[in-house]
Amino acid sequence: MGQWVSEIWHSREILYFLAWRDVKVRYKQAALGVAWALLQPLFTMITFAFFFGKLAGIPSDGVPYPLFSYSALLLWTYFSVTLSQVGNSLIANSSLITKIYFPRVLLPAAAACGGLLDLLVSSVFLIGMLLYYHITPSWTVLLTPIFVGQTVLLVMGLGMLLAALNVRYRDVKYTIPFLTQLGLFVTPIIYPVSFLPHRFQGWLALNPMTGVIQGFRACLFGGGHVDWDVLGCSWIVTLLLLLIGSWHFRSTERVFADVV
């Protein structure tokens, strides 16, 4: 493991160039360019605010519903979009894998890093919304990067597992969009956890994104109590997935070039 990590550290420039390539290519020849990173969560938020906030009247823990849903969509969009890119990163770069040697884990890692730029762009809009609603976050806002970091770890853990499986079983390619689509509903994005009947709330905590989004919101809006059990559970699942993901990735990466 130590050798693996040191090799990755020595190849960090490759990671930078691969991520740079992903970002550069994504918005090349797109007239709106990086604005696309904003449009996706923005329009989802508007749709949600209209249907769920206004028509269905779903509660939002005392925060304006648009802000409530946008703050979650910010991380969720990163999670779902990046997870599919990380999961497909090996097969999308098969020509690289079969022709050049470099630490294979740089491909999923580059995809995960590349998505952070989008997150940054859409965060700017979040700041705008906070100003608009006259909400002044307390010092806890400084803790939000922890949850961004946790999302990256989660994406990497799950992503390495899926990417390695994807090399052998292309079924994974079709599973990922399905997974993230379902995930949208079993994560407290549209609704607060308190909206669910109490007996379901425990199950929801098993979804690591539940803790991430709860914690992120708590840091942003302050107030409300922090459910430490949910947060702890979320971290345990995240680290477990990271462990399983990197273990599976490492034990299969030798055959990637033969199978992909």
Place this chain on the structure above:
Amino acid sequence: MTESITVESLCKRYELGALQQETQLRDQLVRLLRAPFGRRAPKEVIWALRDVSFTVQQGEVVGIIGRNGAGKSTLLKILSKITYPTSGRVRARGRVAALLEVGAGFHEELTGRENIFLNGSIMGMKKKEVDAKLEAIVEFSGLQRFIDTPIKRYSTGMRSRLGFAVAAHLDPDVLIVDEVLAVGDAVFQKKCVSAMHDLRGGGRTVLFVSHNMAAVENLCSRGMWIAEGRVRLDGPMREVIEAYMGSFASADSASKALIAADGRGGSGEIRFTRVEFRSTDGQLQTVTRCGKSLVIRLHYRAQQPIERPAFALRMYTELGTLVTDTGTWLHGLDIPLVPLGDGYLDLEIDSLNLMPGRYYFSLKVDSCLETRVYDALEHAVQLDIEEAPIYGLSRRIDSRFGLVFFPQRWRLDGIGSGARIEVSPAANG
């Protein structure tokens, strides 16, 4: 001398079944349901490399030759750590750069300049190094005008020039090159060869795989012939090339049966069965002489009636240089139908104006109607052309004097008095 590469009893096994049949999870589940306790179906196993061992000293330039599928590429992939051996060990000293495909990792949407950084970095250069060498790389590629154009607008040749330009500046201790000189125009090929010459001078170890025997012979001092996953011969390059080329056809090939020839392509509805070399009076021969006439008779067997096929023949020198490519289609001949069964066709050559040496023939029959190759045989037969008094003299003229000679005469009228024919042809035997 220090050892640069050490390879110890390397084996590589591929399981064909595993790759082709079970890439869908569903198939595995179905198998599990059908026979939960049954054994897995035996897989077809291919040994791409069997017990390969060798060492390469620092500064050696080794040419690796062999037929398609002999295991050359697998060997290079293992040496460059792209894939792992089933058993055995590889040790390489210093930075290894593998050029298995020129411009691997290029991204279509990025410009030439951006791709230099991306490719250089993936191949193991630090950003500082690329910054420092950028100008030299661009200069080498000769693409100054297009360097800020996305490479999706590049031609294949331009891409490979850019790719080789990056590779030439990698400055590795061990360079592994797979058949990259096959692309690019002649001028650029020359540049690549001289770049590799420079690498050789710099004390670097180079492993070079190619089917271009002239390039291999020119560049490499030591040769390695890989056949069926083993090192068949390891020695001075020229000897290895000769042994390799000689393996394509046995000496009594005047009427060699081709049925069992391996390395054969095509769908097989019609196959060449035999090749005969005859003189114009119908005598079979294994050897002919410079300037003589020759009839090449191609026998075939058609498993079914074949509509509008085209027969073609290529002739190569011993070093793999293409001498000529001729065929019925090139001659505007239309063969409406080849009936079921055996038959033959003759190629009559009036005067075989080739220098003495050993020549090889590749045969092909394909369809004029669709893109289908019925039969393709590389280096199916060989023919020795022996010395003959080419210009009417018995002076020894051999392959040092080139490849061909033309029906020709020198006119000395313009020189004035004194110039004359030194020896009269009539005086020679």
